Amino acid sequence: MSELTTLVVSILAFAPPVALAALGGVLSERAGVVNLGLEGIMRFGAFFGAWAALASQSAWVGLSAGALAGGAAGALLAALAIFAEADQIVAGVALNLLALGLVTFLLEWALGAAGGITDPVPALPSLSLGGLGRLPWVAAAAMLLLPALASLLLAKTPLGLRWRAVGENPRAVAAAGVSVRGLRFFAVTASGVAAGLGGALLPLAVLGRFEDRMPAGQGFIALAAVVFGKWSPLGALGAAVFFAGAEALQIEISSSGGALAALVPRGLFLALPYLLTLLALAGFVGRAVPPAADGVPWDPEAR
Amino acid sequence: MRPLLCALLAATACRRPPPAPRASGEKTIGVVTDVGGRGDQSFNDGALRGLEGWACGLAYGASGYRPLSEPERLAGVPADVIERAGAAGLPRVAGLRPYVLQARASEDYRPDLELLVSRHVALALGVGFMLEDAVAAEARAQPEQRFLLIDSPILDAAGRPVTLPNVESLTFREQEGSYLVGALAGLATRSGKVAFVGGMQVPLIQRFEAGFRAGLAATNPAAAAAAIVQYTGSFDDSSAGKRVAQALYAGGVDVAYQAAGADGLGVIEAAKEAGRFVVGVDSDQSQLAPASVLTSMIKHVDYAVYLAARDAAAGRFSPGNRELGLAEGGVGLAPIRIDFPGKAAALEKLAALRAAIIAGQISVPSRPEPLAAAPR
Amino acid sequence: MTPILEARGLSRSFGELRAVDRVSFALAAGEVLALVGENGAGKTTLLNLLLGFYRPDEGEIALDGAVRRWRSPADAEARGLGMVHQHFTLVEPLTVAENVVLGREPRRFGLAGPFDRRRAEREVAEVAEREGLPIDPRGRVAELSVASRQRVEILKVLWRGARVVAFDEPTGALGPAESEALCETVRRLARGGRAVLFVSHKLREVLAVASRVAVLRAGRLVATLDAKGAEPERIARLMVGDASAPPTGLPRPSPGGAASPPPRSRGVDEIVLRLSDAACRDDRGAPALRGVSLALHTGEIVGVAGVDGNGQRELAEVLTGLRPLDAGRLEVEGVDLTFARARELRARGVAHVPEDRLRGGLFGALSVAENLALGSPGPLRRRRLVAEAAAAIRAYDIRPPEPGMRASALSGGNQQKLLLARELGRRPKLVVAVHPTRGLDLNAQALVRARLREAAAGGAAVLLVSFDLDELREIADRIVVLCAGRVTGEAAAREATDGRLGLLMSGAAA
C-alpha cells in the first residue's frame, strides 16, 4: 500500500469534522458575522450527538441531535451577536466558555459514572479497507458534498445572492427590503448546524465515543481554515484537507523511526501543523480579503 | 425575603462547627485523583474500583453512590486477583466510606489533601505520580495522618526515593509486565513490524517502552531492530491515538502496544478497524475490541488499593515504598483469548520468561536505550 | 390633476425633538419638487416617513388619493415609491444586474427555483436602454465610476417600477458635468410621467431642475415656491429663518462678489510646501497620483477641485504622511520629508483635517480633553491637559464646554470645532483640510471657513479639498484641479468659472 493511499485515507477519516466546522465558519462570515464559537458549537454537537446516539442506539439519531444542538448553539450566538448587539468575538468566546463548563457537567450528570469518557457509541456506517482501517464514508461524503452544495447555494440562488450581499454591505440588503437581522440569524444558525454536524462526527464517525476534551481545539483549527480558504466553502474544504494532510504527514515522519524522528523533538512534530498554518497565513496565501462587513455588527441607526 | 436569606447564609457559613470525627466503627478512606480524574481508564479508575467497588461495594453514578449487590460487586474482578486473594476472597469491608476529590488543576492537590486531613480520614490516597510533591509536603506537615501514594515513591530533591513514617507508596514494575508483552508481540507478529504507542514521554511511560523493547529483543531481534516507538503527546485525546495507530497499521504494523491513557482507546479503535492486534494497558481492555486485543498489561492498582483500604479499616498501616512486580502480583498479563499460529508454544515461552524474571534471572531495564535509526 | 403622492400633516418626534412638524404637500406626475433646508431641518426624516423607513406620529400619506400606512419600506416600494440614496447602497463585488435585482431576484422554474441571472441581466439592460442610462449589466460595481454607480442606484429604483422617485442629495460627489447629466436624467424621468422629489442644498441646481421648491425649517414647511423666478437669496433666507441677518457662507451668485475677502498680499514668497512629481497608488494598488507637483506659500489657501476619486484623498494622505510616495519628493519648509511618517510630519507643523471626522479624525470613545491631548506628543500631565482643554473649548466655542465629555456625544458642528481646535490650535505651518464643511449647517460652515482663513492669515499654508466650487471660490486664493491623478489646470479663484473648472475636471482641457 503506498504512502499516498495512507495519506488519502487519513484525510478522509479525520478531515470531516474540521471541514464541516470550517464550512460553518464560512457560512457565518459570508453573512458578516465572525463565528469564534465554532469550538463550543462543535463541543455541543459532539456531546449531544453522542448522548442521543447512546440513548437511541442509533447513530443517525445522534447525527441529527448533533446538528440540532449545533443549530441551537448557533442560534444562541446569533441572538447574542445580532439581537443583543454583543461584540461578535466576545459572544463567540462566551459560547466556548459556556460549552466548556456545561458539557463537563452534563457528561457526568447525564452519562453517569463514565466520567471523562463515554461508552462506545453506535457508529455511522463505514467501509472496511482492510489494513487501512475503516473509512467512515458518511462523514467523508458529507465533507465533500456539503461544501459543494453550499458553494452552489451562494453562487446560484437568490438566497445566496442576499447572503453574499449581507456580508459585504448590509445596508444595501436593508435598502432592498430584506431583513438584515433575519438573514444573518439564519446564516449563523446554519453555521451552527454545520459545525454541530462536524462535532457530532467526532464521536459517531471518528472515535466511537465522546470524551471530555473534545473537540480539543479542532474548532479553532476550523477558524484558521476559514481564513486559509479565503472565505469560500470549497476553499475551507481545501484548507481542512491541508491541515489533516499536514497532521498525517507529521505522524508519518515521526513514526518512520528514522534518524529524523530521533533528532527532532516530538513537541516540534506536534506543533508542526499549527506552525505551517501560521506560516501559510503570514505569507504563502497572500493577503486574503474578508467580506467587507465581516465582524461588523449591523446597527441600522449607525451613520 | 432577600435580607433574611442573606442572614441565613451568613449564619450557616460562620456558625457551623467543623465536622467531628465519625462515630467509631465507621471509617473514611479519602482519595485525591490527579487531573485525569474519574474515567481515565487508568490508575485513577483502578484506585476507585478497588476502593469504591471492591472494598465499599458502591457504584458511583449521576446521583451519587448506589450499593452493589454481592454478585455485581465481584462481577468484574479478574481471575488472577481472585486466585491471588485465595481463600479469604475479596470480602466487602464493613463500615468503610469513600471520600473522593477530583483535582481540577495542578495546584488543587495540596488543598484537596488538606481537606481530607481536616475530615479525619483513616487513610488519604494520592493517585498518580503527579501528586508526589503534594503528598510529600502534606505528610511532613501532618505527621498524624496516614497517606498512600500510588505510582511514585516519595523523592528527595535529587530525585532519590526516601521514606516517611506516615506514607506508604506503591509503585509497579511496569517494565516486567511490558517485557512479557514485548516477548508475546515478537512471537505473534507475522509482518515483523511491531510498535509501541506511548502517551506523553514521561519516565513512567518510558518504563513500559523499555520493558517492551527488551522483551521483543528476547524473542524476535529482527522485529526489535525495526520496532517503531511513537508518543502521542497527551493522555486525554483518543483522536491523537487513533491517528497515530492508523498510520502505524497502514504501514504494516500488526501488533501495537499502547500505554497512552485515553489516547490508547483510539489505538484500540484503530486496531479494531484495521483487524490487527493491539495490547491494552492497566486493566483488561479486551471487551473494547475482543477480536483485536491480544492481551492487556494489567496493573493491579485496584487490588493494591483494596488491600490498603482493608488494612486501614483494621487499623493496620505499613509505611515505606513497596514495589510490585510480577513476583508480587502487581503487574501481569490478562488472559490471551485470541488464537494465533504458534500460540501454544508462545504461551510456554512466556511462562518460562515470567518464571525467569520472578527468579531474578532476567533483569528488565527501566529506561529505554536510545533508538537506533532503523529503516522501515 | 390628481397628485400621485400626498403628505397630510405628517409629524414625527425623536425624544423631545420634533423632527418633522405637520408637513403637508402634494406631488403630481411629471413634476419635480425640490425639498431644501438646513441640516437638521427635517428633509431626510420627511423622506424616510414618505418611504416607510419611519412611521409618522401623526398625519397620513395618500397615494393616488387613497390613504396608505406603510408597514415597511418594501411596502412603499411595492406601491411604486423609490429612493436614490445619498450614499450608495451597493454591494461592490456583485455585478450591476445582481445589485439591481437584489431582494427581488427573478427565479427559474417558479418561486423556489435558482436565480435566473440571464433574465436579470436582460431586464436591467432593457430598463437602462429605455431610460437612457447606458450601463453593462455584467460589470462589477467595484470597477464603476461614481457617476455610473449612481446610475445603478437609479436603475434599482426604476427596475422595481417606481412612479415616485426621491433623490437624497444626489450631486454631492459629482463634478459639474456629471451633475448636469444627472439633472437631465431627473428631468427626463419627470417628462416620462414620474413624480420626483429632489432633496439638495445646492440652490442653483435645485432651481435648474425643479418645478417647485419646498423650504423646510426646524421640521416645518415654511414655504413652497414656484421654481421659475425664485431667487436663491430669498430661499436661503427662508431656510435660515432670520430674515435680517445675512446668511453667512451661502453660495455667492458670482465669483468675486462683494463679500469675498480682499486679496491678501504676501510679503516674502516663502514656500511652505513643495511637492514634486509625486506618484502613489490607491488602496487597491492602482495608480492614484501620476506626477503631481504643487507649491504652497505662507498665508496662501489653495483649493483642490475634482470629481470624487481623482486623487484628492491620496494627495491629502501623501501630504500628511499617511500614504507612501512611489516617486517624487516632498519638502516642508525646505526639509526633505519624502519618507517621513505622519508623526514626523505633524512634528514639522503639518495639520490634517480629514474628511471622515468621527472615524478618521476624532476618537468618539475618548473625551474632549483626550482628543485634544492626542494632537501633540509629550508626557501626559493631567492638570495641564485640563487647562489646555478648557482654553481650547473657550477659543473654539465647543459646546457643551465639558472637557470630560465623549467626543461622540458632541453634535457634528462641535465635533468639527474640536477637530479644528486640535489641528489648528498648535499653530501649524501647513493645513491639509478635506471637505471640512461637509455635513455641517450654514453657521458651522461659516465658522470653519473663518478658522481656515485665520490660520492662513497667521502664516500657514492651507490646502483645501472640496467638491463645493462655491466654497473654493469663496476662500481660496487659487484653485488647482485634479483629474485622473494629474493636475489638469490651475486658476486664480476669481477667474475660475464653473465652465472652466468643469472642463478641467473632466480632463478635456488637459
Next chain:
Amino acid sequence: MTPRARARWLAQEPLLLPVLAVGLAFGLCAVAIAALGRSPLLAAEALWDGGLGGLGPLGESSLKATALAFTGLAVAVPYAGGLFNIGAQGQFVAGAIAAAWIGAALDLPGPLLIGAALAAAFAAGAALGALAGFLKASRGVHEVISTILLNWIAIHLVDSWLVVGPLHASGSSGFSHSGTEAVRSAAHLPLLAGPDSRLNAGILFAALGILAAALLLRRSRFGLELRALGASEKAARTVGIPVGARTIQALALGGGLAALGGALLLLGGGTDYRFPENYRDPYGFDGIAIALIGAGDPVGVALAAALFGVLRAGAVRLQDPEVGLHRSWPEIAQGVAVVLVAGQRLLRGLYRLPLRQRRTASAAPAPAPPPLASPPA
C-alpha cells in the same frame, strides 16, 4: 429613581452590568443546583469555607486570583487597543516554564532570583505576544487567529519537548519527579501567613500589576494612544500614532502579563515549585472570561479575579458528599456570566434598565436620530 436618573447612574457605573450578570448567573446556577436535588445553601457554604474560611483557603484563593488577575490583564490591556489576545494560555505556559528554568538554573540570592525568573517569564510571554503583533502589523494576520495557533505551538513545544526533554528533572532508578526540576528555595515567593497557608507575595505582585495597568491605561501617553487606537485605527493614524508599533507593544505587554501569571503561580508553590507534566490548568482561557466580566478595566479585572479565585478555591469542597456537586460548577457559573455580559442588551431588558443612550445627555439639543436606513456618512 427616574428612568433618566437611573440611566445617568448606569452610565457612570461601567461595572454595574457585569455585577448584575454575575449575580444572575449565580442565581441561575443556584436554581439548577436546587433542581438537581442538591442544596444551593450548602453549596454556598462550602464555597465560603473553601475560599475564605481561614488562612489556608485564603492562600488558595489568592494563588488562583493572582493567576487570574494577570491573565485577565493580559486580555484587558490589548483589548483597550482593540486587540483580542486569545493567546494568554500559551503565554501563561511559556511564562511558567521560563520561570521554572531560571529558578532552577541560576544561583542567585532570593530577590534577585525571583526578579530574574519573573523577567525571563515576562520576556517569554512578550515574545509570543510580539510575534502575534508583528504578524498583524506586517502581514495582516488577525491576532485572534495567530494567538490561537501560537497557543498550540507553545503548549506542544513546552509539554512534549522542554518538560520531557531538556528541562526534565533528573532522576534515578526509573523514578523521578514529575515535570521539571523544582526551583531553588531562593526563588520561592515569601509566604505571608506562615507555613500553613500558601498566601504569598504573589498577591502583592497582582495588586501592583493591577495598579500599574490602571495607571498605564488611564494616565500615560502610551495608554492614551492605545485607547485611541482602540477607538479608531484610522484616526490614530491621522494623529501620527505608530499603529504597527503600538499593536506589537500592546500584544507583547499582554503576553508578558499572562506569563507573569504563570510564573507567579509556579513560584508561589501552586504547582509545588516546578512545572508539572501534563499541565492543563486553563488560566489563559479563563483570563478571557475575567477580562470580559471585568469590563476590560483593570479594577474590574481585579474584582472578577478575586471573585472567581475564591470560587475556584472553594469549589474543592463542592465534592464533599454532603454537598455532592460536580467540580465544574464555578466554570459553569463563569460561562453563564460571560454569556450574560456578552448579551448586555438582553440583560438590561431583564433588569428593566434603560437601553444604552446612543447619545449621552448633553446641554446641546440632541439631533434627530438618523433614519433607519440612512447610509454611512
